[in-house]
Amino acid sequence: MYVDISKPPPPLPTPQLTEIAPGLSLLQPLSRRGYGPGLIIVVPDSEISNLTIKDGVPSPLIKWAEESYTVVEIQEKALASKDVLKTAAEWVQKSDKCEPREGVGLIVYNGRLWNKLAPSLPSVPQVLGVVIYTDSTELESLSPSPIPCLQHVAGKVTDSAKQQSDHVTVYEYPNSASSAFALPFQPDFSYNTEAVSHTRNLTFLKRQVNGPYFDLERIWEEHTYFEFENRSVEYTMSTMVQEPYVNHITTMTGGIGRENLTDFYRHHFIFKNPASELELVSRTVGIDRIVDEFIFKFKHDSEVDWLIPGIPPTNKKLEIPMTAIVNIRGDRLYHEHISWDQGTVLVQLGLMPEYLPFPYQLPDGRTPAEGKRFEIRVPSAGVEAAAKMRDRNAVGSNKMFEFGIREV
Known part of the structure; x- marks a missing residue:
């Protein structure tokens, strides 16, 4: 791979929101690819802008656009119109960024909202699959779905409710107080639980609407190329979403958010790394992440503060077993969780007593x-x-x- 780093990388896309009607809006994909299948999300009304990113957490509308979907958001107030689902599907499919156009996915972030919307579903054949967030107390009153359905249920689910039909899959979240665990900026929001449900959503939705699919290995290898070979902060950051983060768990180094991560890469990582080799031992590729086992090999001839902070060069040769869990959102990286055993590092440096x-x-x-x-x-x-x-x-x-x- 060769990239002329004397030229700046393409800028991140700016969200362009189209207001269709009160409580009904369209957002084009925010991926580098710039197009993707259609998706409709239904959310409770909120005073917070649907383009908000707070503490690195994006709104559902931003998140799904970063996944490269062409997204229409329906807020609760728009459900007063009986044709709102049909209108949303039509707007998605007539967008020049919607590709493929064969079908549309649907995510409803509240069981009560699903019950309002369900009667209109048979008149919108474009919708091929639905995800519903609900509470265990709402299950008995939940309207049945005539199409493939994924249910995320907050609270304990009875054995009878866990019985899944051919087209309904149920996931239980017993420690969640309410289905709002999936809605950022709400008291019951749970970052980790929502992330688990998000991966399950991708596995389900991509089958229903044929994508979007990306070569995750190529995206990850492009990122590491800019980090370790090309050594460009700007191009490294161009491979990441608007507000990414890196967490070197062992030393708690890295950066949360674009500004902090850019500073970390510039002053502590990209230009501080010694000549090194990454020996890949195994790789697992999932629907939205890569898990690598690898050995990081280098000579400790300079201070490497992100890895062994505060320790001057020892000129020792190191081979460090590491694990990287890399989450990819659409065709850009969202986060990296990287771990290793600091004990084996200190033993190799001769700094760990027997x-x-x-x-x-x-x-x-x-x-x-x-x-x-x-x-x-x-x-x-x-x-x-x-x-x-x-x-x-x-x-x-x-x-x-x-x-x-x-x-x-």
Whole structure:
């Protein structure tokens, strides 16, 4: 891959909202591709703008446009019109950014709103699949769906309610107070629970409306190319959504939001990394994320503050087993969660003692003799950990079972 970084990357798209009627609006895809299938979302009325991104969390309208859907949002106040669903479907499909046009998906963020909308569904054959967020207390009164349906249920679901038909799939969220767990900027919103439901939605919707589909591996490899080879902050950020984040969990380094992440890449990552090699061990590709096992190899001849902050160069060669969980929204990265065992890093640097004090009474009641102390052998390996990730037979298993307490 070659990119002329002397020229700036294309700018991120600016959301262009089309007001169709009060409570009814259209947003074109916010992906680099710029087109995608049709999707209708139905949400409660809110005083917060439907183009809001707050603390890195986008509104449902923004999020689905970033996933590369052509989205019409119906707010509750617009449901007074009996033809609102038909109008929404027509606006989606006549958009020049809607492709393919064979069908439209539907997401209803509240069981009460679904019951208002359900009677009009048979007159809108363009809708091929529906996602419904609801509460367990609403299940008995929930209108049945005549088309493939995915239900996200907040609260405990009875065994009988869990019985799924050929075209209805039910997911239970027993720790959620209400279906509003999926609605940002609400008291019951749960970032992690909503994210789980979002991945399930993508798995369901992409089958119903034929996409959008992207080469997630190519997107991830493009991003790492700009990070490690091309070393361009601007082009690296151009591969990410409006408000992305990176979390190096082990050292709690990275950045949340475009401004903070850009600063992190510029001052702590892209130009601070030594010459290195990423040895891929395994890769799992899901509907919206990639999980990589890899070995990060380099010589510690400069300070690498995101990885081992505060430690001057030791000139040691390191091989660090790592795991990266990369979430991709549409055709841009949303976030990276990267983890590794800092113990194996410190062992390889020669900075981890073989034994450490154990200042506790033993299970059998023993305490150290006067003037002595207990020590434990540190259960952490060095480069052997990387070798065992690479080849399960490179190092014998269970050797640390022999570790124990000594008195010194």
